[in-house]
Amino acid sequence: MLLLSAHHLGVMPLALSGSVNTILRFLVPVYRSCQRGEPHLVAFAITEPGAGSDAEEGHGAAAYRPGVVATPTIGGYLLNGRKCYISGGDLAKTATVFAALHSEGMESWTCFYVDCDAPGFKVVRTELKMGMRASGAAEIEFTDVFVPNDRIIGGLRKGWALNRATLNASRIPVASMGVGFARAATETALEFARRYTLGGKALIHYQDVQLHLATMVAETRAIRSLVWEEARDAWQPRQLNASLCKFHATDRAQHVCEMAMDLLADHGGLHEQKLEKIFRDVRLTRIFEGTNQINRLSLIEDWQDQLMNFDQGIGV
Ligand SMILES: Cc1cc2nc3c(=O)[nH]c(=O)nc-3n(C[C@H](O)[C@H](O)[C@H](O)COP(=O)(O)OP(=O)(O)OC[C@H]3O[C@@H](n4cnc5c(N)ncnc54)[C@H](O)[C@@H]3O)c2cc1C
Structure with missing residues (x-):
């Protein structure tokens, strides 16, 4: 990838x-x-x-x-x-x-x-x-x-503008990497919860496990929707949208991967479960193409004309 x-x-x-x-x-x-x-x-x-x-x-x-x-x-x-x-x-x-x-x-x-x-x-x-x-x-x-x-x-x-245009075009694809990792982690966790038994019943029958899984599914679907929403206008990339999509999707994706780790417990750390690889990989999406902190600053930078215009209200 x-x-x-x-x-x-x-x-x-x-x-x-x-x-x-x-x-x-x-x-x-x-x-x-x-x-x-x-x-x-x-x-x-x-x-x-x-x-x-x-x-x-x-x-x-x-x-x-x-x-x-x-x-x-x-x-x-x-x-x-x-x-x-x-x-x-x-x-x-x-x-x-x-x-x-x-x-x-x-x-x-x-x-x-x-x-x-x-x-x-x-x-x-x-x-x-x-x-x-x-x-x-x-x-x-x-x-x-x-x-x-x-x-x-x-x-x-003209390199600075070209660099910015390039990153504006490539940050939404990084967000989509986050969606892929979140999806893989959620599917791994679901599969584990269906098959792993504790106290004589599969993990998925425990209500707190169901709450945990429901949050993971919702988080994954939410960032997928975000990526689709922002990708709609990707032909005319904009710094604010690309940065927001990148930092939010990858931050939430890492959270989902951590939730999967919580559920799999000691099994999550085993190489054959593949989750530990997802866990290592997802972290990098929060660093490259600008750290997520820098992407947050990019959002504000792109928005500053409107933020500093006190004659108008501001909508999010
Ligand atoms: C897997 C991977 C692949 C990569 N691929 C490429 C590639 O193909 N091409 C390429 O050119 N680069 C690539 N990079 C580099 C990547 O883009 C940089 O690592 C990233 O931009 C962060 O820069 P840095 O590591 O120098 O951190 P630094 O800039 O040194 O930042 C250190 C810390 O300070 C914070 N910080 C910095 N400035 C500010 C500020 N003004 N305000 C607040 N906080 C700030 C950062 O958020 C970070 O937490 C890759 C990196 C990784 C990990």
Whole structure:
């Protein structure tokens, strides 16, 4: 799941570049290659050592110190620095890499379409993380990686807006991961309650277990409805809606997974029950594509014009 969604994230700046030429030249060949059965993964690289949230949320921009810098040279730019936690970065053929221009700040952010086999591009390591381990979280080092001018995506110094547009489009899919985890946890708990016996009867016959399960089902269905509701307008993504959907669905999904753990008790911690894997995986959806705290700030940021307009009432 993360391999595919990280690829989706990687191609999104190409799709949202506003340039038909970019789409035909770079995006279409990716899909043609996949169609031929030759996977072409694209990674999305914004996070830097010392700048995760700063790359996701405007409040941090003033204090931002670039982790990857693009220096002009003849015919293009040289990239130097490091990106970290890049999903699929160890397998990707190309990457959309966001970098600040030399001696400028975040306002100069520009998206570069980088070949992962270019000289100077190196995967330093992949992290041993708690969940979603099928997708490598790679640390990438750039040493004078040359990117020609015609591989600048969306325009010079237009990277911040492109990054925000990408995240607005990709946060609802993260919310849907939460729905999937909540559903899997609820179904596992239901199955367990039907089969596991205590005091001579199946767990499901105990009324407090029924109350517990009813809450899990309601929580799962509620976040599924939320995702469907927000997905309806996903063709015109908006920061407020995407952020709200992401943080709420993944927070509630983790709560549902904890409830399943409560019910399965010692069985929940066993690897064969699969719940412990769901439990480890769901936690990560609250961290990537902006921590849920940052997504809450994003909601308020997007809403501030209305919040600060005291001539009008405010509706939720
Ligand atoms: C599994 C996984 C996959 C990932 N995949 C990718 C990927 O493909 N590409 C990519 O670029 N990145 C990726 N990331 C990185 C991810 O987006 C960052 O980890 C995330 O944005 C948080 O940044 P950080 O870890 O640097 O935390 P920090 O920014 O250091 O934040 C630390 C804490 O401070 C809080 N905080 C920070 N700023 C503020 C503020 N202004 N106000 C209040 N609280 C604040 C945060 O909420 C958090 O609790 C991935 C991460 C994970 C775990």
